[in-house]
Structures are given as structure tokens and as C-alpha cells.
Amino acid sequence: EVQLVESGGGLVQPGGSLRLSCAASGFTFSSIWMTWVRQTPGKGLEWVANIKQDGSRKYYVDSVKGRFTISRDNANNSLYLQMNSLRVDDTAVYYCARESWGPRFDPWGQGTLVTVSS
Amino acid sequence: QSALTQPPSASGSPGQSVTISCTGTSSDVGGYNYVSWYQQHPGKAPKLMIYEVSKRPSGVPDRFSGSKSGNTASLTVSGLQAEDEADYYCISYAGSIYVFGTGTKVTVL
Numbered sequence: 001e002v003q004l005v006e007s008g009g010g011l012v013q014p015g016g017s018l019r020l021s022c023a024a025s026g027f028t029f030s031s032i033w034m035t036w037v038r039q040t041p042g043k044g045l046e047w048v049a050n051i052k053q054d055g056s057r058k059y060y061v062d063s064v065k066g067r068f069t070i071s072r073d074n075a076n077n078s079l080y081l082q083m084n085s086l087r088v089d090d091t092a093v094y095y096c097a098r099e100s101w102g103p104r105f106d107p108w109g110q111g112t113l114v115t116v117s118s
Numbered sequence: 119q120s121a122l123t124q125p126p127s128a129s130g131s132p133g134q135s136v137t138i139s140c141t142g143t144s145s146d147v148g149g150y151n152y153v154s155w156y157q158q159h160p161g162k163a164p165k166l167m168i169y170e171v172s173k174r175p176s177g178v179p180d181r182f183s184g185s186k187s188g189n190t191a192s193l194t195v196s197g198l199q200a201e202d203e204a205d206y207y208c209i210s211y212a213g214s215i216y217v218f219g220t221g222t223k224v225t226v227l
Contacts, residue, residue, distance in 0.1 A: 035216075037164075044121070045156075045164065045207050047216040059214050062119050095163060102154050102169030103209060103216055110163060 002026035002107055004096050009112030016086050016116070022079035022096030022109055030054075030074035033099040036081050038092035039111070046092075049081065050099055064090075086116045122147065122208055122219035129225040130198045138222045140191040140208030148189035152211035155184060155193045159204045167206075168193060200226050 008020040022034070035050040049060045049070040058070050069082040079096050093113050097105035123141040130136040140147065140155075147153055153171050156164035166175055168184035171191060181196045191210070195202050203226045208219035 037218075044221040045158075045209075045218045046121075047209065047218055050216075061215060101152065102166075102173070103152055103211055104154065104166060104169045104175070105156070105164070105209075106166040106175065108163035108165075 002098070004098065004107060004109035006094065006096055006109040006112040009094065009114045011115045011117065012086055013118050014086060014088055014116055017082070017084045018086065018114060020081040020083065020094055020096075020112060020114070022081075024077045024079065024098070027098065029072075029077040034072060034079045035097050035099040035105060036070060036079075037095045037097060037105065037108075038090075038114075039095070040089075040092045048094070051079070083114070086114075088116050090114065091116045119212070119215065119217060122210060122217055124206075124208060124219040124222045126220070127223045127225065129227055130195075131227045132198055132200065134198050135194060135196045136198060136224060137192050137194045138206055138208075138224070140193070140210075140219045142189050142191075142210055142212075142217065144189060146189075146210040146212035146217050147186065147191050149213070150211045151186070153184070153186060153191040154209055155182075156207045156209065157202075157204045158207065164207065195224070198226050202226060 036048040067085045093111040095111045097108045154169040158164040171186045172184040
């Protein structure tokens with residue numbers, strides 16, 4: 001069964017840092033692009049970042065450039081999102097998803113909640 | 119990187135059809151045939167319903183169909199059923215990045 005499980009969310013103060021993880025299973029992780037999407041409470045979805053199979057290409061939405069870093073560990077089937085200089089408006093549920101052309105984000109993890117508040 | 123524009127809500131009675139629009143620009147929706155649609159029920163992760171404008175993943179009922187004209191993509195749900203009541207989001211490739219739509223809440227009356 002293809003499965004993605006996020007972890008690492010929590011409460012952090014503005015200006016703080018957090019590292020999200022996404023554990024993948026049931027597919028050849030090293031052969032697929034991966035993506036992060038976030039959803040602010042009660043609001044819509046926002047694509048955050050993605051990363052190529054070998055990590056050589058990474059793209060970000062403008063609002064997180066210079067603050068967030070996406071990375072992956074193919075040996076351990078894991079995806080990461082390092083979030084620095086967090087702001088209140090980064091508060092959201094963060095999902096990881098397997099990505100292919102379409103765009104096909106499928107499946108998604110269950111999400112992990114990040115709350116940025118003092 | 120502005121969000122694609124969707125109507126906030128749409129509704130229909132069981133058995134009827136509802137169409138949701140997703141309007142962007144020539145830099146996203148109009149520039150690529152890479153638009154997909156996601157369904158999200160409360161408290162759940164989004165589910166892929168349509169990709170590459172009009173293709174359905176296996177397991178998605180053929181009541182769901184997609185199309186595109188110019189800078190506007192559309193999702194049509196025919197033969198509405200109670201379980202179709204959900205939020206729907208479009209997303210488009212925009213040249214190395216992706217842009218989601220603002221989301222549409224579909225209500226089955």
C-alpha cells in the first residue's frame with residue numbers, strides 16, 4: 001500500500017524553526033518527485049515546494065523562498081521541509097504528496113499541523 | 119503567483135449537474151494543459167479527481183469530467199450524489215511552480 005506519513009509539526013514562536021518529515025512506503029521513493037502543500041485553518045490550499053528525484057532541482061512558492069528548504073533522503077525514503085524564520089501566516093496543516101505530471105499529487109499524507117504563535 | 123479564481127460555492131440537487139470554473143492567466147491555466155482537480159471532505163486530505171485537464175485516475179467515477187478553454191478550466195460533476203458534497207480545488211502548472219485555485223464548496227441540496 002502506498003503511504004505517506006508526516007511528522008514534526010507543533011507550536012513554535014514567530015522567528016523560530018521547525019523541521020517536518022514525511023516517511024514514504026509502498027513505492028519506489030527515489031524515482032518520483034515529491035511535493036509539500038499547506039492549508040491554512042479553514043482556508044484553501046497552497047503549493048509550497050517540490051524536489052526532483054535526486055534532489056538536484058527544487059522549487060518554492062515566493063512566500064517561503066529563503067526561509068524554507070526542501071530535501072530528501074532516498075536511502076531512508078524520507079522527505080523533509082526545514083522551516084526557518086517562521087511567521088504567523090505560516091500556520092497551516094502541511095501535507096506531503098507524491099508528484100507526477102498532471103499535476104498528479106497522489107497520494108497525500110494525513111498532514112501535520114504547524115502553529116506559529118507567541 | 120496569484121491564486122486561480124474559483125466561485126466560492128456551487129450547488130445542485132441529486133441527479134443534477136454542477137460546473138465549477140477555474141480562471142487563471144496565460145502564464146498558468148492558459149499556457150499549459152496541466153490542470154488538475156482535487157476533492158476534499160472535511161478533515162480529510164485532498165483526493166485527485168482529474169489531471170491533465172480531462173483525464174480521470176482509475177477509481178474516479180465518470181460523472182466527473184474536466185475541460186479547458188483559454189485561461190479557464192472547468193470541472194463538471196454530473197448526476198450529483200450526496201457524497202459529492204465537498205470542497206473542490208483546481209491547480210495549474212505555472213512554469214516550474216504550481217498555483218492552486220481559491221476553492222469551491224459544492225453543496226448537494
